[in-house]
Amino acid sequence: VHEFELRAGGAPYQEIPAAGGGIASTVAATRQASDEELRQTTLVRLQRMLRHGTTTVEVKTGYGLSTAEELRHLKVYDELRQHTPQRLALTFMGAHALPPEFSGRQSEFVDLVVQEMIPAVASQGLAEFGDVFCEQGAFTLEESRQVLEACRKAGLKLRIHAEEFSYQGGARMAAGLGAASADHLQFLPPEDFEVLRQAGTIPVMTAGTSFFLGMSQFAPARGLIEADLPLALGSDFNAGSCLSESMQMALSLGVLKLGLSPAQALIAATVNSAHSLARGQQVGSLEVGKWADVLALDLLDVREWPYHYGVNLVQAVYIGGERVV
Secondary structure, three states, X not given: OHHXXXXXXXXXXHHOHHHOOOHHHHHHHHHHXXXXXXXXXXXXXXXXXXXXXXXXXXXXXXXXXXXXXXXXXXXXXXXXXXXXXXXXXEEXXXXXXXXXXXXXXXXXXXXXXXXXXXXXXXXXXOOOEXXXXXXXXXXXXXXXXXXXXXXXXXXOEEEEEEOOOOOOOHHHHHHHOOOOEEEEOOOOOHHHHHHHHHHOOEEEEOHHHHHHOOOOOOOOHHHHHXXXXXXXXXXXXXXOOEOXXXXXXXXXXXXXXXXXXXXXXXXXXXXXXXXXXXXXXXXXXXXXXXXXXXXXEOOOOOOHHHHOOOOOOEEEEEEOOEEOO
């Protein structure tokens, strides 16, 4: 919260990590937390998401940045499946940032991720996906490729954080490796749209991030739709760049900031998001044979959902046909 205050005073988001804040401060706090503290704080957030209507959640690691910590966090997530009715899709993202103990030794850290972390995660069967942050100040295009190739070799499906603050070509590269999704994409150029479409890589829009950070640049959602890509929406809930568990807010921002119609935003937040998690045959729409995940909303017209923003309009939540809220 003190970093939020700094940014409110005019400090640029990307200058805060240089002063030891950002992901590094979250990593330090997360490493110090006990298993029980992590379980309880995460459960509170999952319950808040549930009350706002989210029944399937992708949960990423990336705040441990050591083999033992990343495995610990995945185990905590796995245990939480016993305490929430939501379905959790677990993503390993050990290559999220360079931990302080590897300062000046980035190539050594990439080697650790590739040679130790990924095999350990895969051998325990805890994660379904592998992810990497390809960005200026995070991991280069070539380093990101090494990480994703190692994930693929270990049997993990692929995702990528790409083109969030600058264009690095990460989404195009990941699509070439068969990535299921590419997150953020604020700086994705039109010439890469067709690459993603042909690869079946689903672009995941995180309009809340641009909004929260006061960015003028939002992902080119309209262009992606015109290029016949199935757009997905995510909350991007995290401490540094988007502290919101509300997919309802993501819907509103999809309309207000990405230029989607209410119907397009709803499709992006439901069935397309399900497909981005390889769950499109089970959830995301009301069809015979799918799990009965249903929301009852306090609306006269579904178009009111993104229109009436900043409040929770969910009255009841059903998962698998059972009322859970």
